Amino acid sequence: MRRIDPIELVAGGILIALGLWYASFALAEYSYGTARRMGPGYFPTWVGFIIAGLGVTVVLLGFAKRGEWPRLSLRPMIAILAGCFGFAAVVEVLGLVPAVFALVLIATLSESPYKVPRTLALAACLSAIAVVVFSWGLGIPFVPFRWSF
Amino acid sequence: MELLSNLAMGFGVALSLQNLFWCFVGVFLGTFIGVLPGIGSLATISMLLPITFHLPSTSAIIMLAGIYYGANYGGSTASILLNLPGTPSAAVACLDGYPMSKRGQGGVALMITTIASFVGSTIGILVFTGFAPTLAEIGLMFGPADYFAMMLLGLVAASTLSSGAPVKGIAMVACGLALGLVGTDVQTGQQRFTFGIPQLSDGIGLVVLAMGLFGVAEVIASIGRVSGGKAQYSSSVLPWKGEFWTAMNPSKEDWKRVPGPMLRGSAWGCFFGTLPGTGSTIASFMSYAFEKKISKTPERYGQGAIEGVTAPESANNAASQTAFIPTLTLGIPGDVVMALMLGALIIQGIQPGPRLVTEHPQLFWGLAASFWIGNVMLLILNLPLIGLWVAMLRIPYTILYPAILMFIAIGVFSINNSAFDVYVVGILGVIGYLLMVLRFEPAPLLLGFVLGPLMEEHLRRAMLLSRGDPMVFIERPISAVFCAITLVLVLLAIWSTVKPKKPQGAAQQAT
Known part of the structure; x- marks a missing residue:
């Protein structure tokens, strides 16, 4: 057994994928605006990047723990x-x-x-x-x- | 003596036959679902939200509030008698309550927790009536930057303090923010993340999200867990026999031990209840840890110390009353249940915020008065009905979960007469279950969902006022204080993640 927690890796991976998709979708579809006059894409872009960043942290922490695969009912x-x-x-x-x-x-x-x-x-x-x-x-x-x- | 005349008006509202009835329904249901492990006040309130649309706003909020604090009374009953916490905030009551039951002092423990709950609530209500109007006046001075900073603090506090994994908690908050932005952008009219589905243009419904993530997901998870049979508990502890009633009177020594923990517990409860983002669960854990620390005989804790049951019960009840302070006066929910209350008020067309007290005095003071009435009802209800509550625990889950599911489906459908919402609630249920499997906590997600649109609005306004200069968050004193506390919480969370050995061990011991 290596010191890896698969649950954390999956969880973090999902967060990264979701966050990047959300941010890129917002950037591509909605106008970003400026800090002074924020467009509809400004806040979602940052929320997406924050989710992805947290996902990276979750993955990194997952390498430091030991765990088992989750069981789905x-x-x-x-x-x-x-x-x-x-x-x-x-x-x-x-x-x-x-x-x-x-x-x-x-x-x-x-x-x-x-x-x-x-x-x-x-x-x-x-x-x-x-x-x-x-x-x-x-x-x-x-x-x-x-x-x- | 404005306070007295306001309270008198409040009692006038709360004592009307209709409001008395809904208050009773609320506390009764609350105690019931508090006793039943598996459905908490969260799932119940989200199930009943659609029903409340058909009631006048004051009655609706009185009933929902009754469920919330009633559940706190009921939660400890199952903890003490069966070692099964009915609600998360009652988990601490297991530590000393169950050993007391095993010693045959379960009746004493129940008596004391009921009294402790009542004392805690009373102090909480006093703080609520005294402090909320003042806070509302302070709230009028808040600018957009201050609101943004306070919501940030609330979200960070909720996700880092309550969960074992702060990073995943904050990630859930962020996902909630992302979900909350689905729908039409208020300022530009732009449709965001709707993918051309017309039902999404108003955003995802709060009720649908809450029922999916908490109701349906919990049902799926519980079937997986209990499919082996009924929840097991030894019937020897159950109080059916006659001696139970005589065994209910605490001894003189017990009476001497409890006043201190009650008052200290209430103080912790008022503090954490008023603080946005923290609530009764944290309050009860903190007060237990505190009592144990200052006790001359800490070794008695966990073996059935009566102080260990008293302090957390006072704390969580005080917190559940004071949690209404930031929710009503600032529009910032203290915890997820409060987020639902906020949603219920907004759906009723009432905007919680500093002006609520002056614009809707009937609602505000009526609610305050109903707290008193509801707590007296609980005090009278709770002791004679303990046998009934425990009998309820015998309802097998195979009957309970189809009923829960039915109430969810009909409830969701009835909001807009829309079958689309029922499909969504099913899908959200699966998502919620997968989140549980991946050890995410769905509660911070809901909090982020409610606050997301508000945060974006205040951020935009703040930046517009400051001409795009982000320094405004540090220059304004109120917002600077909130930012500083947020920073401290983040640093604490990082520290406890990097050095997980000690703090996590202690947290697990307390669970």
């Missing part, structure tokens, strides 16, 4: 993201209740034994709560079901 990550997307895709077309069902049914794919009856029951309870709290309680005009589309 990919399954929950994808399931939750897909759940949000499912809600977003359904809510405008079919209404609030189907959207909550989509969210719950997809997001719970993150658990390994997928229990269908339990998940359906949970989705039913949650959509009832959603209608009561948001539509009735707070008076936000949601459409629970949209039949004609």
Whole structure:
């Protein structure tokens, strides 16, 4: 094992890339102006360079530490993201209740034994709560079901 | 006696039935989520922000504030009984609170922390009502350069003092500034970093960002962590049985030990709460370290010393009240939750700043009065309901997280009736999770995000006034002081990074 912390290297590398991209994009697209009359590109350029500079520092410090590769829990990550997307895709077309069902049914794919009856029951309870709290309680005009589309 | 008549007006506002109700909802919810580890006041307030758009501004801010200080009361309960801090600022309460529970003194510890919290809050409120109007008057003298320097100080303080890795903290602040600039430039009308997406022309929504980075990301991370089963805790410590109530009375000796730590803790809390960029977490750690240092018997700390529970609890409650001072009077949030409060006020059409006290006296004094009322509610609520709070901890996470996710999705959607925002919140959640994996702290990012546009505006104005001369930041006395403190903090951070052995060891011991 060498004395390197891969997490810090990745983190610093991302910062450098992001910072340089941000600064160069701002310089290329927006007018820089002068210190007295700053254009829309002035502040972003400097913010970008500062991010990149800090990224370099993070990388350098990463060489002085020992560490392990990070562990990603990919399954929950994808399931939750897909759940949000499912809600977003359904809510405008079919209404609030189907959207909550989509969210719950997809997001719970993150658990390994997928229990269908339990998940359906949970989705039913949650959509009832959603209608009561948001539509009735707070008076936000949601459409629970949209039949004609 | 202007103060008294103002307070009387404030109580008139806060005691209206509607505001009493929202205050109660706030402190109740706050205690609830404070007890539950995994969702803090940050996630809750961001989830409830869209709901508050439908309330009058005073009720909205009273409820949000109630969540914030209510969470501080609740946070220590889980720390003491289960060794699981419900909120970051309650982590210190684990150190001595849990050993006390194991000795069978959990009831005493809860009683004392509730009283300590109340004392801390009371002192914090006194400082708030006495000091905030004065500070607002001072704030009127601030020029753009002073504002810029103060925001710089706040950001640097927040990122270097609170996190273990100052460089990454500052990097997160800078990323927040970068995100905050997305949208239309106020001065030139230029669209920046919008890539032709019309929904981005107003910038990224604060609520969407906060919910993604804290709500969704936390859900992803927690499923990965607890997928083995429920959070484990031994039921032997849980106070179900009847003896618990009789075991709640502290002994005479205990009573003698606590007043000093309470007052000193409150003092630390008021100091760090008022300072922009620092908040209740730092206050509670500092007051614990201080009590241990001045104690004649430091070896008792960590073994269940009652002073070790009292001082940090007073400190974090005092800090959570005084944190409103810079937020409301200067428009500079003390911590991330305050940044959200600031956002909530701005969305309600109220610009926090030196003029808030005079322009919206109803809101300001109503809020101050609601602090008192809310704290009395908490004092009455907290002790009898401890059993209920602990029972809440038995809700399995497999039921909790779909519910959290649903509230986030509906909340985000309801702001603009926009499905686009829900897609964004999902993506931000993944980004937030990746940041956690890379050991970045998302909190400074949000602070930078809120302050970014303000900083740019004040920098531009300051430089315009000084005809492009950057010396203005050193020539103006107020800004010079802020710059000097910022420099000291940066030097301290560099020193602790280069010589990491001692300070880091001490910080880890305290955690």
